[in-house]
Structure formats: C-alpha cells, structure tokens
Amino acid sequence: MQPPAVAIDYFIVLSAVLFIMGVLGVLVRRNAIMIFMSVELMLNAANLSLVAFARQWGNMNGQLAVFFVITIAAAEVAIGLALIVAIFRSKKSIDVDELNMMQG
Amino acid sequence: MTVELVLFIVVAAVAIFSAALMLVSRNAVHSALFLVVNLLCVGFFYLMLAAPFLAMVQITVYAGAIVVLFLFVIMLLGSERLGGRPAKYGWVASGAVVLTSAFLIVAFIAILQGNIEGLKPIEPAPQGRFVHAIPGAPAVDVYLNDERIVEKAAYGQTTALMALPTGERNVLVYPSCTNEDPAQCPNPITSGSAPIAAVPVRFEAGTTTTYIIGGTVQAPQLISVPTTRAPIEADNTMRLTVVNALPDTTVNFVQLNAENPAANETLAEGLAFGGVSGVVTLPRGAYEFDWNQGERRLVAVRGWRGEAGNHHVFVLMAEEVPVAAGEPTTRPVNAHLPPVEAEKAFGGPQRLGEELLSRYLLPFELVALLLLATMVGAIILTREEVIRRERRRLVVSPAIKRINRAVPIDVKAEPVASAALPEPDRQPEPSGD
Numbered sequence: 001m002q003p004p005a006v007a008i009d010y011f012i013v014l015s016a017v018l019f020i021m022g023v024l025g026v027l028v029r030r031n032a033i034m035i036f037m038s039v040e041l042m043l044n045a046a047n048l049s050l051v052a053f054a055r056q057w058g059n060m061n062g063q064l065a066v067f068f069v070i071t072i073a074a075a076e077v078a079i080g081l082a083l084i085v086a087i088f089r090s091k092k093s094i095d096v097d098e099l100n101m102m103q104g
Numbered sequence: 105m106t107v108e109l110v111l112f113i114v115v116a117a118v119a120i121f122s123a124a125l126m127l128v129s130r131n132a133v134h135s136a137l138f139l140v141v142n143l144l145c146v147g148f149f150y151l152m153l154a155a156p157f158l159a160m161v162q163i164t165v166y167a168g169a170i171v172v173l174f175l176f177v178i179m180l181l182g183s184e185r186l187g188g189r190p191a192k193y194g195w196v197a198s199g200a201v202v203l204t205s206a207f208l209i210v211a212f213i214a215i216l217q218g219n220i221e222g223l224k225p226i227e228p229a230p231q232g233r234f235v236h237a238i239p240g241a242p243a244v245d246v247y248l249n250d251e252r253i254v255e256k257a258a259y260g261q262t263t264a265l266m267a268l269p270t271g272e273r274n275v276l277v278y279p280s281c282t283n284e285d286p287a288q289c290p291n292p293i294t295s296g297s298a299p300i301a302a303v304p305v306r307f308e309a310g311t312t313t314t315y316i317i318g319g320t321v322q323a324p325q326l327i328s329v330p331t332t333r334a335p336i337e338a339d340n341t342m343r344l345t346v347v348n349a350l351p352d353t354t355v356n357f358v359q360l361n362a363e364n365p366a367a368n369e370t371l372a373e374g375l376a377f378g379g380v381s382g383v384v385t386l387p388r389g390a391y392e393f394d395w396n397q398g399e400r401r402l403v404a405v406r407g408w409r410g411e412a413g414n415h416h417v418f419v420l421m422a423e424e425v426p427v428a429a430g431e432p433t434t435r436p437v438n439a440h441l442p443p444v445e446a447e448k449a450f451g452g453p454q455r456l457g458e459e460l461l462s463r464y465l466l467p468f469e470l471v472a473l474l475l476l477a478t479m480v481g482a483i484i485l486t487r488e489e490v491i492r493r494e495r496r497r498l499v500v501s502p503a504i505k506r507i508n509r510a511v512p513i514d515v516k517a518e519p520v521a522s523a524a525l526p527e528p529d530r531q532p533e534p535s536g537d
Contacts, residue, residue, distance in 0.1 A: 004153065005108035008220050011149065014116050016211040018142075020204045021123045027200035033132055033178055037139050040170065041123055044146050054451075055153040056220065060459055063155050063451060067460070070158075070165055071471045075478040077170050081177045082485035088181050 004055050011052035019045035032084050032094040036077065043073050112152065119145035132178045136171055143167040155451040227309030229267040231333075235441060236261050237318040237349050237421040239434050244300060244317065247276040250293045256280045259424075262314075262441050270309045275326060277301040277317055300324055312444065314417055318349030318378070325349075327378050331415050335449040336385075343415040343446070344384045348375040350420050350436050353397055357381065357418070360392040388412035395420050395438060403438045414443035 018041060025038025047066045054062025088094050119142050126138035143166045150159035234246050236257045246254035254263050257280075277300045281289035292299070301317065301324040312333045319325040329347050336343065346357045357372040371393075372381035393405040403420060410416055419441060422434040448455035460468050 005106060006112045006152065009215060010112060010116070011153065012215050012220060013212065014119065014149075016208060016215065017120060018123055018146075020208045020211075021120070021127060023207070024200055024204050025127045027204075028197045029127070031132065033174065034127075034135060037126065037135055037174065040139065040166075041126070041142065044143060044166070048146055048149055051150055051153045051155050051158060054155070057226075058450065060450070060455060063158055063456065064459055064464055066155075066158055067161070067456065068467060068471055070161055071475065074165055074170055075475055077173055078478050078482045079485070081173055082482040085177060085181065086485050094181065 008052045008056045012049050015045045015049040015052070017045075018042075018048070030095050030097050032087070032096055032099075033081075035096065036080050036084075040073065040077070043069060108152065112149075115145050115148050119149075133175065136174045136178060139174070140167050140171050143171070153451075157451060157453045157456050227270070230270055230307040230309055231265050231312040232268045232307070233263045233265045233314055235263075235314060235316045235419070235439075237316050237419060237439070238300075238321055238324055239422045239424040241279070241300065241321050241324075242282070243280040245278050245280050245292070246317075247278065247293060248273040249276075260439065265312065265444065268307045270307055272304060272306045275301075275303050275305045275315070277324070277326075301326060314441065314444075316347060316349050316419060316421075318419075318421060319351055320422075323351065325378055327380065329380050329417060330383075331417060331444045332383065333415070333444060333447050336413055336446045338385075340388050340412045341385050342388050342410045342412050342443075344371070344386055344410070344418065345415070346372050346375070346381045346384075346418045346420070348377055348379045348420050350402075350422055351377050353377060353402070353420075353436075355402060355420060356396045358394045358396055360394060362392065383415075386410065393418070393438075395436070402436045405438050405440075408440070411443065413446050415446060416443045417441040 022038045022040075022042030022045060025041065026035050029035055029038065047069055050062040050066050050069075054060065054066075084094055087099065091098065122138045122141035122145065126135045126142065129135050129138065143162060147159045147162035147167065150156075150162055234254050234257060236244055236259050239259060241259065243256045243258045244254070245252055245256065248269065253266060253268070257263060276293070278292040278297065279300060283289050290297075300321065303326040305315075305326070305328070307313075312331045314329040314331045316327040316329060317324060318327055327347060327349060329345055331345070332343070348355050354374055354376045356370050357375065359369045359371050361367040361369070371384050372379075375381060388410050390407065390409045391405075393408070394401050395403040395405075405418070417440070419439040420436060421439055423437040424433060425435050427433055448458060
C-alpha cells in the first residue's frame with residue numbers, strides 16, 4: 001500500500017483540536033442539546049484518528065472500530081434525545097444547571 | 105506543497121471554523137447546521153484516508169439521520185433561542201478553557217514526540233504454496249532448512265497457501281516416507297539422505313508465490329511464480345499467468361478467437377522451460393487456449409471458464425502415460441492450479457463486510473441487539489402516559505399515603521414524617537399538563 005499523500009500527523013493534530021473543542025462545548029454550554037452535539041464532535045474526532053491510523057498501518061481494524069462507534073453514536077443520540085424530551089416535558093427546561101433533582 | 109496538502113489545509117480550516125461557530129452560536133438550529141458542515145469535512149477526510157465506505161456512512165448516518173434527529177428535537181421543544189438566564193456556574197467556563205488548552209499542548213507534544221511517521225507497519229508474512237509437477241516421482245515432503253512444511257504431496261497436487269518465514273531459506277524436497285508407521289520414518293535431514301532438489305530461496309515479506317517443483321527426477325527445478333493477491337482494480341476481470349514446466353521445450357501460449365482465427369492473440373511468446381509469463385488481465389468468461397511449439401499444437405485448452413477476482417495459473421507440464429513399446433513415457437498436459445483469490449479493495453464495502461461477518465460477527469450481533477433495545481427504550485421514554493404516571497407517583501406515592509394514614513392522629517409526629525420524606529413536599533407540582 002502506498003504511503004498516505006498527507007502525513008498522518010496532520011490528521012492526528014486536527015483530531016486533537018476537534019476533540020478539545022468538543023470537550024470545551026460539554027464543559028461550557030448549558031443547553032443539553034448543545035452538550036449532545038459537542039459529544040458528537042468528540043466522537044467524530046476520535047473516529048478521524050482511528051481511520052488515520054488504519055490508513056497508516058494498512059489494517060482494517062481501525063475502520064471497523066469506526067463503524068461500531070458510528071452505530072453506537074446513533075443509538076446514544078436516539079436515547080439521549082428521548083431523555084431530553086422527557087425531561088423537558090416535566091421541567092419545561094433543558095438547562096443542565098437546573099437539573100439538580102438528584103442532589104437531594 | 106502537494107495538491108493533497110493544500111486540500112487538507114483548506115478542509116481542515118473549514119472543519120475547525122464550523123466547530124467553533126457551532127460552539128459559540130446562540131441559536132441551536134444554527135449550531136446543528138454548523139455540525140453538518142463539520143461532519144461533511146470529516147467525511148471528506150475519510151475519503152482521503154482510503155475509507156470510502158465509512159465516508160458514505162458518515163454522510164448518510166451522521167450528517168443525515170443524526171443531525172435530522174437533532175433538528176427535529178430542537179424544533180419540537182421550541183428551544184432555538186437559548187440562554188437568557190445567567191449561568192449558575194460561570195467560573196466553569198474560564199477554568200475549562202485553561203484546562204483544555206493545557207490538554208491540547210500536552211497532546212501536541214505527545215504527537216510530536218510519538219514520531220507517528222517513523223512507526224512502520226509490520227509487513228505481512230510471505231505466503232506460498234507448492235505444486236508437485238515431476239512425473240514419475242514419488243510423493244514428496246518439503247523442508248525449509250530443517251522444518252517440514254509440506255507432507256506427502258503427490259504428483260499434480262497443490263498445497264493450500266501457507267505463511268512462510270521471511271528471509272533466505274533452503275528449500276529441500278525429499279521423497280516422502282512410505283512406511284505406515286511414522287516411528288519407522290527417519291528424519292531425512294539428520295539421516296543424511298539425498299534430497300530430490302535443494303534450492304536456496306529468498307522469501308520477501310508481503311508477497312504471495314506459487315512454487316512449482318517441475319522438471320524430471322534427474323534434473324528437477326523449482327519455478328517461482330509470483331501470484332499476487334493485490335486488489336483487482338476493474339470489476340469482472342481476472343489475472344492469468346502461464347508457466348512452462350515441460351523440459352526441453354520453448355512454447356507459445358495463444359488465446360483463440362472462435363469467430364476469426366486470424367485474430368488469435370499470443371499471450372506469451374517463447375517461454376522456455378521454467379519460463380513464467382507476465383500477469384495478463386482478462387475479462388471473465390469462457391476462453392480457449394493453445395500451447396504451441398512452433399507451429400505444432402502441444403496441448404489444447406477448451407471450454408475453460410475463468411472467474412472474476414481470481415489469479416489463475418496455467419502450467420504446461422509432463423504427465424506419465426502407460427508404457428508401450430516405442431512410445432514416449434510422458435505427454436504434455438495443461439494443469440490449471442487452484443485459483444488464488446485477490447483481496448478486496450482496502451476500505452471498500454466488500455472488505456468491511458467480509459470482516460464484519462467473520463471476525464467481528466459477535467460484536468456486530470451485539471450492536472444489532474443494542475439498536476433494538478435503543479428503539480424500544482426511546483419509545484418508552486417518550487410515551488405520554490409514562491411521564492404522566494411518573495408525575496402522579498412523585499406527588500402521592502403509596503408510601504406517603506400509608507404514612508399519612510398512620511400518622512395524622514399524632515400531630516407531633518408529623519414533622520418527623522415530612523423530614524424523612526422531604527422531597528415530595530418541597531417539589532412544586534409541574535405546571536401545565
């Protein structure tokens with residue numbers, strides 16, 4: 001297999017940057033839907049690095065891991081959004097700062 | 105700077121900007137649309153990294169299904185406009201920025217020092233198979249240095265592909281022991297018996313080779329035929345290699361054209377004994393070939409049908425015939441070795457499907473089950489009656505009812521009961537229904 005046209009390092013750096021932005025979104029934003037979108041951003045960054053390493057090693061395992069991550073991300077979004085809808089119906093808000101009913 | 109690098113920088117900039125805009129935008133619908141841009145950029149990177157199938161999945165599942173779900177929920181809840189209320193934990197934002205920048209710096213240092221480019225992938229072990237093509241010779245064993253890799257291969261038999269060690273080895277061919285009892289068979293290496301053939305061969309990593317033990321018992325020869333397993337670019341084509349393992353001949357290999365004999369095509373010309381043709385790529389289908397020596401036809405191949413995606417090997421070799429006075433003891437024959445299947449293209453749907461249905465079958469099934477559970481879970485979570493029932497239970501749970509029934513006479517005990525279960529009393533009933 002030919003070596004990749006663009007060095008893998010660049011992809012890994014980009015993936016790290018995107019991941020950090022996702023972390024920032026989870027920590028800073030207070031809207032539950034925005035937090036979910038940031039989680040998707042983080043999953044995507046991890047996927048990008050997995051595909052980059054799969055290319056570097058000429059090994060399909062990385063791509064299969066990405067396939068599973070995408071599937072599980074879809075499941076996670078479905079359940080997460082259903083939870084958000086349920087919470088919104090009972091509390092009329094999806095601000096995570098106000099979801100403190102578990103604190104006692 | 106190559107075109108690819110420029111393209112990478114442009115798309116990476118778009119990806120980072122769209123992610124940043126997604127984080128800062130106040131309108132959730134805008135955020136979701138910026139997320140789509142970001143996901144499409146990542147899909148483009150998948151294409152650059154030889155993962156075309158995943159790129160398509162990324163676009164359909166992520167940019168399609170998941171973001172549509174997001175948009176649907178945002179609009180269902182009417183929460184496009186966000187914020188307004190002051191943050192309860194405002195100090196988290198500055199702390200998060202500092203910590204994530206520190207983490208980013210650490211990640212950069214790790215990537216730089218990790219020397220990812222310097223890590224070379226482990227080359228796959230060389231693969232090989234052996235073909236016994238010496239007429240009149242007994243079944244043979246093949247040894248690499250002192251390790252037996254082939255046992256009792258009879259004439260005309262082709263072994264399965266096997267992994268071989270990398271580097272230079274002595275290939276030794278010995279006649280197999282005919283004794284029934286394996287304990288009676290001496291090790292030919294230690295007992296010092298003479299091999300039929302002894303050839304030093306260099307095994308290169310990542311190659312697939314067919315080794316034909318041809319010639320005669322007096323003058324055997326090991327013919328190496330490169331049999332590539334690299335993915336075939338065009339659909340519905342196959343590879344063909346022809347080998348002359350018939351001693352003292354020089355032959356041509358001709359593809360016959362049934363309609364027009366003048367358009368016969370010579371695929372290999374002047375193959376001497378031990379000669380191997382180049383790899384010919386042909387569309388799949390029925391073919392007729394001739395092995396010719398000069399003008400004389402030695403062997404005809406008729407009604408042969410080649411399957412796509414395989415590497416076929418034809419060997420012209422000698423076959424023993426029953427002895428009759430004045431007749432030669434051997435005659436030429438065409439052997440079609442078992443075809444070697446080419447690997448599917450890296451990152452393509454076929455390769456991914458093969459892996460999913462073989463090594464990753466259990467995780468695949470588990471993920472399917474998980475999706476089923478998710479479906480049921482999402483339906484249950486969003487059912488109206490469930491939410492209403494939960495709310496009712498929150499206000500008057502059977503436990504409170506029982507306590508109320510037991511306690512009201514004792515007025516002094518009431519604050520104790522409410523202290524034990526403060527939650528239902530303090531929680532105001534959600535307004536609106």
